[in-house]
Amino acid sequence: MEKSEQFTTPLAFLGDSLGDIPSPAALAAYAHWWATRGQVISEAVDRAGTPWLRMFDRAGIRIDEVCYSPDYWTMLRKGYREGIISRVFEQNTVLPFYRIGFITAFHDPGVYCPYTVSLATAVPLEKYGSETLKARFLPQLLRTDDKVWQGATWMTEIKGGSDLGANVETTAHEQGDRWQLNGDKYFASNLGADLAVVAARPEGAPRNVRGLALFLLPRLKDNGELNYTIRRIKDKIGTRSVPTGEIELRDSEAWLLGDREQGVYLILEVLNISRVANSIASVALAQRAIAEATKFARQRQAFGKPIIEHPLLQQQFRERRHGLQLAMALACKTAQTLNAVWQQTPPYDEQYHLFRLLAHLAKYWTAEFAAQTCKWAMEVHGGLGVLAEYPVERGFREAMILSIWEGTAHRQILDGLEVMQRKAAHKSLFESLRPTADPHAIAKIEAQIERHLHLDEDEQEARAEKLFHDLAYFTAETLLKQNPLQ
C-alpha cells in the first residue's frame, strides 16, 4: 500500500508543506538518523524518566546541575547541529525551524521543546535587544557545536498562566544598565538553560497585563555565580526528557528587552513561536500514532485477516488520514503566515492579527486531533495499548502535554474570539480563503460569526466552543482544498 507509506513516514508526509527544502539531503539524513538511532535513544530517555537535579556538589557549592543521560545530549545536540536555530537567522525564515521540528516531534515531541524555547529566546533578543546584548549573547544561541547555549521562556507563576496580567508577582528593580528580578516561576521549561526570557513587573508598573515587561536573564552572573536557582523538577505525565520545574529568582540580574510598556506584546510574540511549534508537533505526534497503528493493524490478525482489512477499522483509518491532512494544512498555513509577520514590531498590521487568529485555531485544532488520535491508536492496539512496553502508551501521554502547553483549548477559544472581536481578524481570514472556499459554506460561517459577535459578552463566551470548532474545521477544509497534500 504505497499510499499509506506517505502517512507513516514524516519526511514523505511533510513534503514541501513548509516551503521548499533548500537542502533536502540534509533533512533526509536527519530523518534517517531519527528513524534508526534517535528513536531508540528517545525511548530509553522516556523510560529512564525525568532528569534529576544535582543541587550541590560535594564541596557544598550550590550548582543546580540538571543531570541527563549522555544519550539525551546526543539526541538534543543533533538538532542544534542540524541548524534548527541557526538556519532561521542565516536564511531569514522560520520555516526550517518548523521543518526540522516536524521530523523531531514525530519521534519525540518533548525534545522539540528546548529548541522552541531557544528560538523564542533568540528572536526577541535579535529584535529588541541592544547591540551590546546581541553581540554578547546571540552568537551563543546560534552555535551549532556542543557549546551552543540553550534558551528558555519563563512566564507562568503559581497562580496560573492564563491571566499573566494579574498573576505575575515577579518584580524588577532597575539598577544601572540592569534590573534585579525577584520572584518564583512555577512552570519553567528547559531548566538549566543558559539564557532565558522572563516576564516580570517593573516597580511601580500597574498590576495588569500592561504592567509586564520582558527581560533577558543569563544562567550565570558575570562573576560566575548562579543567577537563578532551581527549586525542583516536576514529574509530568509526558515529555519526560524535558526538565520542567520551578525557578527561584533572587536579586537575579537581567536586561530589559524593548520598551517596558510593551512587554505584553513581546510576551505574545514569544508565544507565537511556541504556539506554532505546538501545532506542528501535534500533527507530527498524530502522524506517529497513525503510523504505529498502521504497523500494528497490518500485523495483527483477527477473524482470518489482518485487522487493517476490517471494514470498520479501514473506515477509521481513512478518517484519521483525512483528519491528519486537515491538521497539517492548518498548521502549515499558520507557520507560513508567521513567517510573513515574525519580524514585525508593534504596531502590527492586519496580517499579524490574521496570524494570531490562525495560531489559536491551529493550536486548538491540532492538539485536540493529536490527543484523540493517540487515544484511538491505543485502542487499535487493544490490551497491548495500555502497556508501557509499546510506543502508543507514550504517545498518549505526550499528547496531553501538547493539549495543555501554550494554553488549553479553552484559552485558544477565548483568545481567538477576542482577536475577532477587537481586530476583526476573521475578515482577513475569509478574504484569504474566499477564492477556494465553497461559497455556501463560507457564507454560512461568516453569518454564524456575525450573529455570534452580536450576542452579549457572556453569551459569546459561553457559546464560543462550537463556533471555534466550526471555524477551524471550515478553515482547514478550505486550506486543504487550496493545497492538497500529495
Place this chain on the structure above:
Amino acid sequence: MEKSEQFTTPLAFLGDSLGDIPSPAALAAYAHWWATRGQVISEAVDRAGTPWLRMFDRAGIRIDEVCYSPDYWTMLRKGYREGIISRVFEQNTVLPFYRIGFITAFHDPGVYCPYTVSLATAVPLEKYGSETLKARFLPQLLRTDDKVWQGATWMTEIKGGSDLGANVETTAHEQGDRWQLNGDKYFASNLGADLAVVAARPEGAPRNVRGLALFLLPRLKDNGELNYTIRRIKDKIGTRSVPTGEIELRDSEAWLLGDREQGVYLILEVLNISRVANSIASVALAQRAIAEATKFARQRQAFGKPIIEHPLLQQQFRERRHGLQLAMALACKTAQTLNAVWQQTPPYDEQYHLFRLLAHLAKYWTAEFAAQTCKWAMEVHGGLGVLAEYPVERGFREAMILSIWEGTAHRQILDGLEVMQRKAAHKSLFESLRPTADPHAIAKIEAQIERHLHLDEDEQEARAEKLFHDLAYFTAETLLKQNPLQ
C-alpha cells in the same frame, strides 16, 4: 451551589438509580470510609505502583506470591466485608454489587476489578458447577472475612482477545473427573486469585468459538502445589494496584463448567458481568473527574473571579453534568436489565438479547464519556493537570483502561451490530423506550437502523460507528427522560 454537590458526591449521585438500597446506613458508612481513609490508601497504592511478584522463597520453592502493601489489603478487604460478592447471592440480585462498585470506582476503578472477576467466577460456578464443586468452592468466594477467596477470569491469549474462537490455544485434556489445561494466558487480571474461570479448548474440539469450554481452576492442587504459575506482572498505564499479567498453565487441574459445547455462552455470561461493571466504573470515574474539576475551578482565580464562574467553563460544566446523567441512565438501565436475566441459561429469551445490546451500548458510551471527561478535567487544571502530584493525572490514566478492557469501542460496535442483525435486539429496545421516547426521534433512529441493516455486510461494518453512536445517545436521552436523576 447545592446542585453541584449532587455531582461531586458519589452516594448522592447514585441515589436509587440502582434500586432501593436496603441498608442505606451501611452504604453511607462505606462511602464515608472511602472518602476519609480509602482514598488516601488508594493514592499511596497508585503511587507505589504495581505489586511485585515473589517467584521463589528463600528455600528455592516456587511460590508466585503477588506482593502488595498491607494498605492494599485493607482497601481490598473492605469491599468483601461490605458484602460486595456475598450480598448478590444472599439477596439474589446483582444490584448491590454495582451499587458498592460505584462507590468504590469513584475512588479507585482498579480495585473494582478484583471484585468484578470474583463475582464473574462465583456466578458461573453457582449456575453451572456440580453440587460437589459448589459445596467445595462457593462458600470460599462468599466469605466476608480475611479468608475470602478471590476469583479471576482468564480468557485472552497472546494473539488477542477479540477473536477468542481462533486465538485460544490452551488445550484441555480430560482425565477422570478433571481436566488438564496447558497453555498461556496473556492478559490475566487479578493474578494470584484463589480460583479462576478459564477458557480452553478440549482436545478434538473445533478451532472456532464453538470449540471453547469454560473451566474452573484453583490456585493450588489438592497436594498444595501451585496449579498455575505467573510469568510476570505487567506495567500498565492505569489500575496499577491490580496485578495484570501472564499465566502459565502446565498440566493444571481444572473442572469443566456446564456443557462443553456451550462454553462460548458461559464465556459471554462472564463478560456480561464485567462489561456492566466497566460501565458503572466509567460513570463513577467520570463523576470523580467532574468533582475534581469542580473543586479546582472554585478555587482557581483568573480575571478577577473563580474560573468556575467564567461563561465558557460554566457551559462546559453544564454539558459534562448532563453527559454524566446520560451515561448513568444508560449504565443503570443495563445493570437492571442484567439483573432480570443473569440467571438465565441457554437458550436465552429476548430480554437477554436486549440486555446484550444494552451492554454493548453502555460499555461503548460510558467508557468514551469517562475518557473524554478525564481529559477535560485535566485541561481544566491547566498545567497542574499533567503533574503526577494531583489526582486528575491519575484519572486520565485509569480511563484508558476502562476504554480498552472488556473490548474496545470497535468491538462493542461490531458485537452490538451483530445482536441487531441476528437477534433484532433493537426491536425490543425500541419497544421498551417507545412509551417515553420523542416520537419523531424514535422514528428516525428506527429508520436509520433498518436502512443500515440492508446495506451489504462490509458497508454495515464500515459505517457502524455513527449508527451506534446515534443509537446510544438516543437510548440514553430517552432513559434519562423516563427516569430523571434527582
Place this chain on the structure above:
Amino acid sequence: MEKSEQFTTPLAFLGDSLGDIPSPAALAAYAHWWATRGQVISEAVDRAGTPWLRMFDRAGIRIDEVCYSPDYWTMLRKGYREGIISRVFEQNTVLPFYRIGFITAFHDPGVYCPYTVSLATAVPLEKYGSETLKARFLPQLLRTDDKVWQGATWMTEIKGGSDLGANVETTAHEQGDRWQLNGDKYFASNLGADLAVVAARPEGAPRNVRGLALFLLPRLKDNGELNYTIRRIKDKIGTRSVPTGEIELRDSEAWLLGDREQGVYLILEVLNISRVANSIASVALAQRAIAEATKFARQRQAFGKPIIEHPLLQQQFRERRHGLQLAMALACKTAQTLNAVWQQTPPYDEQYHLFRLLAHLAKYWTAEFAAQTCKWAMEVHGGLGVLAEYPVERGFREAMILSIWEGTAHRQILDGLEVMQRKAAHKSLFESLRPTADPHAIAKIEAQIERHLHLDEDEQEARAEKLFHDLAYFTAETLLKQNPLQ
C-alpha cells in the same frame, strides 16, 4: 536448638538487659505486633521508597506536606501509642525508650529515628524551657494518640556536621521573647516535624562552638503559616521511610532554650540521647541479621546437610553470637549510665563524663559490629543476598546509616580521645570495671592509654583507632562477664 531462639527473637535477647520491664505483657504485645504486622508494613514502606513532598496545594499555597503511605502512619503511631516518649516522663527513666526502641529497630531501624528525635526534642524542652514553653508544647509531644506531635533535631549544615562550631551559618536575631532564625539545615531528619530543636548562632556570638545556642522551633507560626520550608527530601541508601532532607529557615520564629552561652552543652545532651539510640538500634539490627542468617542457613542444603551444620559456618555463628552479646553489653551499660545522668545540667559530674566516653565507645563499636554482621549475613545467603527481594539486602543498606549518623567511627574515636584527655574519663571507666575485670588485661589497657596520652597531639590522633578498638573490646568483654546475658 533452643539456644539459638534467644538470638533470633528480640524480646528474648533483650531480657532485662535494659532494666526490669514494668509491664512485660505490653512489651510482648508490641513485639508480637511487629513480628506479625509491623514487619510486613516496614518492608512495603522500604520498597515503595522515601516519602515524597507536596510543596503546594492545588490552590498554589505552599504547604510542604511530607506524604507517606497510610501504612507508615500505622507503624509510626504504634510506638507513640506504646508510650515510647511518654513513659520516659511518666516513669522518670529513659530505659523504656530504649527497650521499646530495641524491639522497633530489630524490624525497622529507620522508624526508630523519629522517636529518637522526638525524645531529643522533649528532653531539652523539659530541662531548659520556660514554664510557658513547657506548658504549651510538652504535652503535645507526650500524647499517645494520633494527634501526637513529633520532634526533630536539626544541627548540620552544608559544610558538614563534625565541626559545628565553624560550620553553623544559621543566625538568630532576638526580637521580644522570640528569635528569628535564618539559614539552611542540610541533613535534617524527620522533616515535617511539629517541633524542632535547632542549632543557631545569635548575632554577635563568636564563630566557634561556644557561639552556638539551641532553639525551639515549631512547624507553624502562631498565624498558621509555615515557620520553615523544606527544600527537598534526599534519596538515601537506607532508612528510606524517614524523610531526611534540607530545611530553609527564613525569619523563622523560635525560642531560646537555656542560656545562650551554653548552647554547645545542650547540643551535646541532644546527641547523647540519639547516640545511645544508635547503639541500641545497631545491636538490634545485628541481631536481626543473625536471625535471618540462621533462618536461611537452616533451610539451605549443601553437601548433604543444612549449611548451618557446616563447621566453618558454625564457627562463624558462634563468633557472631558472642559479638552480639558484647555489643549488647556495651550498649546497655551506656544506656543505663545515661539513665543516671540525663537530668544533669552543666556543670556536670564525673559520671557524666564517664557516660560520654561510654557513648563514644558504644556508638563506635556497635555500629561497626552491625555493619560487619549485615555484610556477613548477606554472604551467608550467597547470591540470594544481593537481591532486593530478600531481607538481608535491606539490612546491609540500613547498617551504613547507623555507621554514619551521629558521627562516624572517626568522630567517635577523636571525641572519645578528647574526653579522656580533658576529663580523664577512662579513670572512672576503669574504676567501674575493675571489680570484674581480668587484672592482667586491665593493667595492660591502662598502661596503653597512659602511654598514648603522653604522645604528642598529632601522634595521639594518628594512632587513636587501635587504642579505641582495644578499649571498647576490653570494656565490652568485662561488662559481659559482669552481667552475662542469658
Place this chain on the structure above:
Amino acid sequence: MEKSEQFTTPLAFLGDSLGDIPSPAALAAYAHWWATRGQVISEAVDRAGTPWLRMFDRAGIRIDEVCYSPDYWTMLRKGYREGIISRVFEQNTVLPFYRIGFITAFHDPGVYCPYTVSLATAVPLEKYGSETLKARFLPQLLRTDDKVWQGATWMTEIKGGSDLGANVETTAHEQGDRWQLNGDKYFASNLGADLAVVAARPEGAPRNVRGLALFLLPRLKDNGELNYTIRRIKDKIGTRSVPTGEIELRDSEAWLLGDREQGVYLILEVLNISRVANSIASVALAQRAIAEATKFARQRQAFGKPIIEHPLLQQQFRERRHGLQLAMALACKTAQTLNAVWQQTPPYDEQYHLFRLLAHLAKYWTAEFAAQTCKWAMEVHGGLGVLAEYPVERGFREAMILSIWEGTAHRQILDGLEVMQRKAAHKSLFESLRPTADPHAIAKIEAQIERHLHLDEDEQEARAEKLFHDLAYFTAETLLKQNPLQ
C-alpha cells in the same frame, strides 16, 4: 601530592603490574575515554537501573530482548573494540584481558562482567570445541565491531551454586551431534548472550560433581527460533547494568564441550578466568573508592584545614594505600600464574594447583579489601556518603557483588583448604615465595599450615578462616616485597 596521584589514576597504578603493555597509547586512550565519557555513561546507566526484558513483540512472538539504553551499548562495545577478548587469542596471553579489565572496572565493575563471561565462553570453546564448532562460533566472539557476539557462563541453579554436583538438575539428552538441555538456571549473568557455556547432567550420569558436563548453547536455533527463554531479570544491589536473571532451557540445543566425564574440570577452568577477573575488579573498585575519598578529603574542611590533613585520616589513607598495594600484588600474581597455565588440559601439573590456591586467596582477599574500602570511603564522606547522588554510595553497593559472585569468602576458604589438603598446593606456593620471604614469617606460616592439616576434618574447616587470612596476608606482603609497585 604526586604520590597520591598514583593511587587515584587507574592507569598509573596499573603500571606494568600485569606485564608489559604492548601498545601503551591504546590503553591510555581507553583510560582517557573512560575518565571523560565512559564514567558519565556508567553513572547514567546505574541510575536508570537494570535493563528490562521485552518478552514479546507486538505480533505476539516471543523475542526475549534485553533492552538497554543506547548509552550502555556505547560503553560495552568500547571494550570489545579495544580487543578485550580478541587480543587474548591474537597475542596468546590473558593479560590484556585483565589490563583492559582493570581500567574498565575502576569505572564500572558491572560492565567487566560481560567481557569476563565472553572470554570464559571463548576459552573452553577454543580448547575443547570441535573444529566445526570453533569455525562456526569462535570468530563471532573475537569480532571487534558492533556485530561481536557475547558469551555467558550459566551454572548455578535454584538450590545454590556452591554444591553444583548435587544441585544441577538440568539434564542433557544426546541426539545426533547435539544434545537437548532441559532445566532452569537461576543466576545467569549476561542474559541475552549469543552463546553460553552451560553445566548440565547427561542422562544416566551420577548425581555428583563428576556427573556434570559442559555444553555450548547458542541463543538461536538453526531455524532462528529462541534456543532459551529468559524468565526474568533480577533486581540486584549492584552491577545494575548487567542483566542477571533466570534462564529456562526447554529442549534447548547444545553441543558437548570436551569429554563428558571431565565436565567438572571444564567448569573449574571457566571459574578460573572469572575468579581472577573478580580479583582484578575488586582491586580496581578499591582504588576507585580511595580516589573518591582522596578527592573529597582534599576539598572538605573541618577544624580549620582539609580533612585529609587530619592525623587519624592521614593514617587511614596510608593504611588503605598499603592495603591496595597488597591486594594488587596478590591479584596480579594470580593473573600471571593463570597466564602460565590457562592452556593446560587435564591432567594438570603442579603449577595449575598453585594457581588454584592463589586464585582462592586472591578472590577472598581482594573482595574483602574492596568491600571494606568502599565502606570506609563512604564513612570518609560522612552524611554525603549515604546519598545516591554521589559516587561512593554506588561503589559500596557494587562491592558486595564482588564479595559474593564467584563464591563467597566461605567458599574460597574451603576450596583453598581442599587444594592444600589434596594437592599440597601450599608447598609450591612457599617454594615460589621463599627467595624473598622473611625467613621467620615463612617458617611460622608453614608450621601453622602443617599443624592445621593434622587436625580432624571438622576442626580444619571450623578454624580455616584465620589460617586462610594469615596465608593470604603473608603471601601478599611477600609478593609486594618481591615486586614493589612504584
